[in-house]
Amino acid sequence: MVSIKDVARDAGVSPQTVSNCINNPDIVKPATRELVAASIKRLKYTPNASARRLRMQRSNTIAIGIAPTSRSQVYDRLLHALVTEADARNIRVTLYKTDSHQDEIRQFAALSAQGDVDAFILTDTAHGDPRINWLNEHRQTFVLFGRPWGLDDMYDPSVPWVDVDGRHGIADMAQYLILHGRKHIGFIGWPGLSGTGNDRRMGWQDVMLGARMATEDELDTLSDTAEDEIFSAQIACTRLLERRPDIDAIICVSDTIATGARLALAAGSGDDGIAVSGFDDTATAESMGLNSIAQPLTESARELMRIIQERLDAGPDLQNGVDDCHVLLPPKIIIR
Amino acid sequence: MVSIKDVARDAGVSPQTVSNCINNPDIVKPATRELVAASIKRLKYTPNASARRLRMQRSNTIAIGIAPTSRSQVYDRLLHALVTEADARNIRVTLYKTDSHQDEIRQFAALSAQGDVDAFILTDTAHGDPRINWLNEHRQTFVLFGRPWGLDDMYDPSVPWVDVDGRHGIADMAQYLILHGRKHIGFIGWPGLSGTGNDRRMGWQDVMLGARMATEDELDTLSDTAEDEIFSAQIACTRLLERRPDIDAIICVSDTIATGARLALAAGSGDDGIAVSGFDDTATAESMGLNSIAQPLTESARELMRIIQERLDAGPDLQNGVDDCHVLLPPKIIIR
Numbered sequence: 001m002v003s004i005k006d007v008a009r010d011a012g013v014s015p016q017t018v019s020n021c022i023n024n025p026d027i028v029k030p031a032t033r034e035l036v037a038a039s040i041k042r043l044k045y046t047p048n049a050s051a052r053r054l055r056m057q058r059s060n061t062i063a064i065g066i067a068p069t070s071r072s073q074v075y076d077r078l079l080h081a082l083v084t085e086a087d088a089r090n091i092r093v094t095l096y097k098t099d100s101h102q103d104e105i106r107q108f109a110a111l112s113a114q115g116d117v118d119a120f121i122l123t124d125t126a127h128g129d130p131r132i133n134w135l136n137e138h139r140q141t142f143v144l145f146g147r148p149w150g151l152d153d154m155y156d157p158s159v160p161w162v163d164v165d166g167r168h169g170i171a172d173m174a175q176y177l178i179l180h181g182r183k184h185i186g187f188i189g190w191p192g193l194s195g196t197g198n199d200r201r202m203g204w205q206d207v208m209l210g211a212r213m214a215t216e217d218e219l220d221t222l223s224d225t226a227e228d229e230i231f232s233a234q235i236a237c238t239r240l241l242e243r244r245p246d247i248d249a250i251i252c253v254s255d256t257i258a259t260g261a262r263l264a265l266a267a268g269s270g271d272d273g274i275a276v277s278g279f280d281d282t283a284t285a286e287s288m289g290l291n292s293i294a295q296p297l298t299e300s301a302r303e304l305m306r307i308i309q310e311r312l313d314a315g316p317d318l319q320n321g322v323d324d325c326h327v328l329l330p331p332k333i334i335i336r
Numbered sequence: 337m338v339s340i341k342d343v344a345r346d347a348g349v350s351p352q353t354v355s356n357c358i359n360n361p362d363i364v365k366p367a368t369r370e371l372v373a374a375s376i377k378r379l380k381y382t383p384n385a386s387a388r389r390l391r392m393q394r395s396n397t398i399a400i401g402i403a404p405t406s407r408s409q410v411y412d413r414l415l416h417a418l419v420t421e422a423d424a425r426n427i428r429v430t431l432y433k434t435d436s437h438q439d440e441i442r443q444f445a446a447l448s449a450q451g452d453v454d455a456f457i458l459t460d461t462a463h464g465d466p467r468i469n470w471l472n473e474h475r476q477t478f479v480l481f482g483r484p485w486g487l488d489d490m491y492d493p494s495v496p497w498v499d500v501d502g503r504h505g506i507a508d509m510a511q512y513l514i515l516h517g518r519k520h521i522g523f524i525g526w527p528g529l530s531g532t533g534n535d536r537r538m539g540w541q542d543v544m545l546g547a548r549m550a551t552e553d554e555l556d557t558l559s560d561t562a563e564d565e566i567f568s569a570q571i572a573c574t575r576l577l578e579r580r581p582d583i584d585a586i587i588c589v590s591d592t593i594a595t596g597a598r599l600a601l602a603a604g605s606g607d608d609g610i611a612v613s614g615f616d617d618t619a620t621a622e623s624m625g626l627n628s629i630a631q632p633l634t635e636s637a638r639e640l641m642r643i644i645q646e647r648l649d650a651g652p653d654l655q656n657g658v659d660d661c662h663v664l665l666p667p668k669i670i671i672r
Binding site for chain 2: 067070076093095116259
């Protein structure tokens with residue numbers, strides 16, 4: 001690698017003069033500048049990126065957290081799309097390890113104090129997320145992949161996000177099933193208060209009530225919940241079918257739960273004819289022939305990068321004035 | 337963020353003096369140094385990472401390529417393990433986009449010319465890989481996840497690698513199946529000359545010949561090949577069964593091919609009792625109840641980081657003298 005010292009030696013000037021030619025050309029005599037420029041060209045000198053970044057006060061790097069083990073194929077796929085979109089904008093993607101929100105905040109502090117990162121992308125967002133407060137208090141640029149899920153902060157300009165409209169996707173699936181003759185459509189969701197989970201359940205509920213396929217009271221008997229793993233889903237599916245043996249389709253909140261449901265049905269009466277659908281269109285859904293819902297990850301990555309770039313260009317004082325920073329993208333139903 | 341100028345103002349000295357106190361303390365008077373040190377402490381000034389790196393000539397960053405779409409759950413899982421291992425050593429992981437070997441070499445050139453990256457991790461290695469030559473010619477530190485697969489370069493100290501012993505894993509699986517009463521064990525591999533694919537096939541061949549379960553001539557009728565996708569694997573499995581209806585187990589080179597084989601069998605005689613095994617222990621293998629072979633990715637990540645660190649510590653002139661830079665790790669068979 002050619003260094004600033006090599007250029008200085010070649011041009012017969014001091015390294016400080018070369019540095020001035022690059023960073024403060026005004027204070028260097030024109031003749032000296034030309035001499036140094038010729039040496040830079042001859043030696044093919046590339047100013048060190050760390051040096052250049054120091055001048056620009058921009059690292060051209062964004063950071064995204066990654067858990068110690070792969071929890072979701074969707075986040076892994078988003079990473080691929082994100083690197084492609086970032087590369088097109090000459091932006092680097094750096095990863096940091098995250099075990100918990102507190103751990104992640106420690107990483108924000110380190111990465112931002114060192115000026116290594118221009119912006120953060122947050123995933124796995126929840127209501128009252130402490131990461132959002134920290135980033136806003138420390139005037140860091142960020143965008144969520146997922147919604148903040150609070151009544152008060154959903155359209156707050158200081159909390160930009162890109163998300164996929166799960167409610168819309170599940171409603172599309174329910175409508176498709178009804179159009180194809182299914183009448184008693186069950187739902188298996190996640191337990192507890194998950195913003196994403198509740199939103200997806202609403203999609204099923206909207207269509208079931210709207211198409212008069214169920215009354216308000218019936219919704220409870222037609223639905224059940226399971227942790228996001230196969231065994232828990234098998235139990236939930238068996239329980240649901242015992243309660244409602246008339247069920248002819250089951251919409252699940254995830255492909256993992258759909259897999260468990262499919263396995264429970266296969267272990268039961270064999271060819272049951274019950275349509276099972278999941279969410280995320282994973283390799284498993286494809287292998288098992290499950291219907292699913294595909295998230296538009298390339299488009300999501302593009303919108304995340306667009307929002308980051310617009311906010312960085314506006315600067316810390318004006319970034320909350322940037323429009324169009326809450327983007328809900330429609331997913332696509334996949335029928336097998 | 338506190339800057340060097342803030343410290344200078346606070347200490348009543350020039351920014352250059354503050355810089356000298358940090359980078360060339362010898363040339364500053366002790367009294368001035370103490371004054372500046374007190375200001376640094378009072379203002380909680382952290383030297384900018386770009387500035388610090390410039391001095392250290394180390395970016396504390398490693399880079400790994402990532403394809404535009406997720407091709408393998410194994411690489412995605414490795415990424416998680418790698419970030420965890422790197423974090424423990426205070427090393428950053430940055431991603432770059434790669435479409436082809438040539439594209440990747442362009443990325444090497446950019447990342448190394450800018451001094452942004454200390455070392456590279458290469459995946460998807462093949463015999464005569466042009467990336468390896470480029471990195472060695474340009475004296476860059478790197479390590480392969482996968483072997484170079486050349487007779488001449490397998491134990492070349494200038495081509496360090498970490499890999500998982502697929503031959504060993506497949507042989508373990510074949511032995512397990514024979515111990516559990518299987519006699520006619522087929523194999524579905526990849527077509528063409530894949531180092532990894534041939535190595536895995538050798539594991540099956542070793543055991544079949546060693547246990548006298550097949551003659552050399554029989555190996556061809558007991559094996560077939562398929563592209564790494566479900567449909568191609570279904571066809572190969574059907575063809576294999578037509579040729580050898582006595583087959584009672586099929587070992588596949590990947591989980592994707594095992595999935596295709598399982599689907600072909602299910603579409604045939606129903607409960608066939610044929611044991612199907614894959615490779616990589618993906619979520620799909622778990623969902624479909626397939627036997628598989630798990631790669632030790634945490635251990636792989638640890639070895640990759642160890643080799644990089646040892647080579648960086650040795651420096652460019654001595655790094656090829658570092659021992660223990662060819663590591664073959666045993667995988668684990670998973671029986672379901």
